[in-house]
Amino acid sequence: MPNPTAGQVHIDEFLTNVSVAYVQSSTKFVSRRVFPVVGVQKQSGKIAQYSKADFLRDEAEKRAPGSPSVRVGYGANSTTYICDEWDAAHAVDDQVIANASDPYSPERDAAVFLAQKMMIKEEVQFVTNFFSTGNIWTGSSDGADLVSGTDFTAWSNAGSTPLEDIANRCVLIEKNTGFLPNKLVIARQGWYDLKNHPDIIDRVKHTSPDAVTTDLVARLMGLDEILVTAGVRNTAGEGLAHSGSYIAGDNALLVYTPASPSLMQPASGLTLAWEGLLGSNQGQVVDRYRDDDAKSEVIRVTAAFAQKRVAADLGVLFTNCSTRI
Secondary structure (H helix, E strand, C coil): CCCCCHHHHCCCCCCCCCCCCCCCCHHHCCCCCCCCEEEECCCEEEEEEECHHHHHCCCCCCCCCCCCCCCCCCCEEEEEEECEEEEEEEEEEHHHHHHCCCCCCHHHHHHHHHHHHHHHHHHHHHHHHHCCCCCCCCCCCCCCCEEECCCECCCCCCCCCHHHHHHHHHHHHHHHHCCCCCEEEEEHHHHHHHHCCHHHHHHHCCCCCCCCCHHHHHHHHCCCEEEEECCEEECCCCCCCCCEEECCCCCEEEECCCCCCCCCCCCCEEEEEECCCCCCECCEEEEEEEECCCCEEEEEEEEEEEEEECCHHHEEEEECCCCCC
């Protein structure tokens, strides 16, 4: 048969409008969305604190004519912070750059790759500092983390009472501090258990035809926002079989946090970003430099930040919210 075959007249080429890379959306990470981000010019410093007990005490007295006013005072102290610097770099050899074909763009790909690394690192640090046991939030009645099966029934159990659990802790925190919690941070499986819980479905089924969303449940709970932390990471070393897991596990954190930082304003936590770092944008720097010995361009991502718990009594951690994970 003299006619050429399809394979003889066509050479497979890369598609230039599609490629496959496991780049997670930034919306899956909550580390910079829970607490206000405060830009700082120095790597370390102090945060002023005023005595809660002194500010909430009832001390004004009736004054008789000619008598002196009652004198009251308040205590003040401080807490320190230090913005640790984290970075990761990727070298791209000159030969790789020269030989790359669409859709590969080694320098662009390196920047995306490293940005993903930094988002994962910040979320891991957030979970370590705020979302795991051992770093105690004191907003519960006994000043300890709440444990499923002991202090509350896991929300994956249809017989649990998540609305009451949240309401009870909101009241306790407000009674102790004067501030009502306004945010709930919850892991993905816990959120699915919450949105499908019979108590919540029963509350909304006659009022809204829409899907059960974080905004809807937040309004039901009297909160400003529910944030779902759903970032994942591979916990296996390089060269080993992939082992994916949620960074946040199955806990939930109820806190009060202001919309923006200000003077004489309480906050359960703060994210301090070292903007004094050369080239920084909210404590993050992406730069490129030449490694002549290796004949490579090096792309580097740096972040310098501190995730600081400021007021432990403005939050409470619910542990093991789901028995499905």
